[in-house]
Amino acid sequence: MPIIHSMTIATCATIIAFFIALPISFSLSNKRGIYKTIVEIVITLPMVLPPTVIGLVLLNTLGRNSGLGAFLWDRFNFSVIFTLTGAVIATTIVVLPIMYQGVKSAFLTIDQSLIDVAKTLSATPLQRFFRIILPNCWPVMLSGILLSFCRALGEFGATLMVAGYIQNKTDTISTSIYFLIQDGRTQMAVYLAVVNLFIGLVALLVIQLLGKKDVINK
Amino acid sequence: MTLTIDFSKVLGVQKWTLSATFDQPITAIMGPSGAGKTTLFKCICGLLPVDNGTIVFNGVNWENVPTEQRRIGYLPQDLALFPNLTVAGNLGFGLSVSHVDRLTISQKVTEIANYLNIEHLLNRQISALSGGEKQRVAMGRALIVNPALLLFDEPFNGLDEATRQACLELVNKIVADKNIQLLLITHHQQEADALTKTVYIVENGMLKLS
Numbered sequence: 001m002p003i004i005h006s007m008t009i010a011t012c013a014t015i016i017a018f019f020i021a022l023p024i025s026f027s028l029s030n031k032r033g034i035y036k037t038i039v040e041i042v043i044t045l046p047m048v049l050p051p052t053v054i055g056l057v058l059l060n061t062l063g064r065n066s067g068l069g070a071f072l073w074d075r076f077n078f079s080v081i082f083t084l085t086g087a088v089i090a091t092t093i094v095v096l097p098i099m100y101q102g103v104k105s106a107f108l109t110i111d112q113s114l115i116d117v118a119k120t121l122s123a124t125p126l127q128r129f130f131r132i133i134l135p136n137c138w139p140v141m142l143s144g145i146l147l148s149f150c151r152a153l154g155e156f157g158a159t160l161m162v163a164g165y166i167q168n169k170t171d172t173i174s175t176s177i178y179f180l181i182q183d184g185r186t187q188m189a190v191y192l193a194v195v196n197l198f199i200g201l202v203a204l205l206v207i208q209l210l211g212k213k214d215v216i217n218k
Numbered sequence: 219m220t221l222t223i224d225f226s227k228v229l230g231v232q233k234w235t236l237s238a239t240f241d242q243p244i245t246a247i248m249g250p251s252g253a254g255k256t257t258l259f260k261c262i263c264g265l266l267p268v269d270n271g272t273i274v275f276n277g278v279n280w281e282n283v284p285t286e287q288r289r290i291g292y293l294p295q296d297l298a299l300f301p302n303l304t305v306a307g308n309l310g311f312g313l314s315v316s317h318v319d320r321l322t323i324s325q326k327v328t329e330i331a332n333y334l335n336i337e338h339l340l341n342r343q344i345s346a347l348s349g350g351e352k353q354r355v356a357m358g359r360a361l362i363v364n365p366a367l368l369l370f371d372e373p374f375n376g377l378d379e380a381t382r383q384a385c386l387e388l389v390n391k392i393v394a395d396k397n398i399q400l401l402l403i404t405h406h407q408q409e410a411d412a413l414t415k416t417v418y419i420v421e422n423g424m425l426k427l428s
Contacts, residue, residue: 113296114298116292117298120265120360121359121360122286122312124286124315132300
């Protein structure tokens with residue numbers, strides 16, 4: 001179960017973070033000024049905070065004692081605390097800075113003259129984005145996505161604060177390892193650690209291969 | 219075909235005032251590096267705004283005409299071929315974004331490839347092409363959409379002498395066959411002389427007839 005939970009949380013958080021980072025990063029890619037600075041600070045903030053602080057903020061924002069949490073509970077009988085949904089929200093916030101930086105770096109690799117020429121050839125902004133920009137920065141972007149996924153897979157602090165550790169409900173690889181060690185079940189903890197290590201190694205290998213492919217293509 | 223420019227633009231600390239009428243089939247533009255030749259082309263394309271003044275092509279003021287509707291075949295210094303597309307994909311790009319049907323695109327791509335002698339390259343990736351082949355593909359991509367004006371920014375840089383000569387002949391042929399006006403930025407007097415007698419120099423924020 002912890003492996004399935006971790007994979008589910010990491011996949012959902014990575015997808016959500018990607019679709020948040022993509023439009024923001026693209027719309028700000030050629031902009032300067034205070035507005036861009038403020039947005040980037042807000043998005044990057046979780047990177048400089050301990051995950052437990054993010055967890056604390058989420059508990060105070062989404063917990064049943066908070067305005068939003070109370071509203072969700074009273075109106076829909078729904079709470080994100082101690083659920084996988086809560087873990088996904090916490091993990092999304094933790095990985096968003098990494099995803100944003102990855103997507104931003106990908107856009108920066110695009111040669112402006114490609115976009116200029118596409119424009120002179122009558123390509124609309126959407127055509128330029130989907131037919132020129134995205135395909136040409138995809139390998140770099142994929143590296144950012146994989147790094148975000150790996151970070152999501154290893155998320156501990158914020159997830160534990162928001163989703164807790166409930167066996168067969170909210171247990172993830174990292175929280176399980178912590179509690180298995182506390183219970184003295186070292187062998188199971190090592191097994192989960194090896195699984196996590198394997199997934200991380202595969203992701204890093206893919207990132208390396210993507211980097212090599214990109215260099216060869218250029 | 220006449221292109222008249224009369225505008226000013228502040229570039230760094232220098233105010234740039236350009237005024238000229240280009241009415242010859244081929245006009246060469248020369249000048250030292252950093253003089254603003256590429257910026258001039260980007261202004262004509264509408265990729266950069268001008269501060270004051272007008273750009274008029276064949277009687278049409280381009281002030282409110284977006285880049286996409288100016289029908290310009292633009293070759294930047296690096297050619298900017300799309301690396302994710304094959305040669306055929308690059309050639310057909312301008313037609314496919316205008317929703318031309320696949321059969322017509324295929325026919326026009328073959329036609330332009332034959333014209334430029336690159337029909338054997340159609341399925342190749344851009345990274346597998348030589349410098350001269352890339353020039354031809356970039357020219358083909360610009361020509362396939364029937365532009366009224368061609369802007370070539372130092373298109374023959376980095377080519378060996380034989381390829382450069384072949385490209386110069388090709389440019390002359392294109393302008394004659396297609397009845398297109400060409401503005402060409404070059405650093406080589408020889409290149410300019412081989413193509414035209416009309417040479418402008420960009421210097422100190424001004425455009426002067428040589």
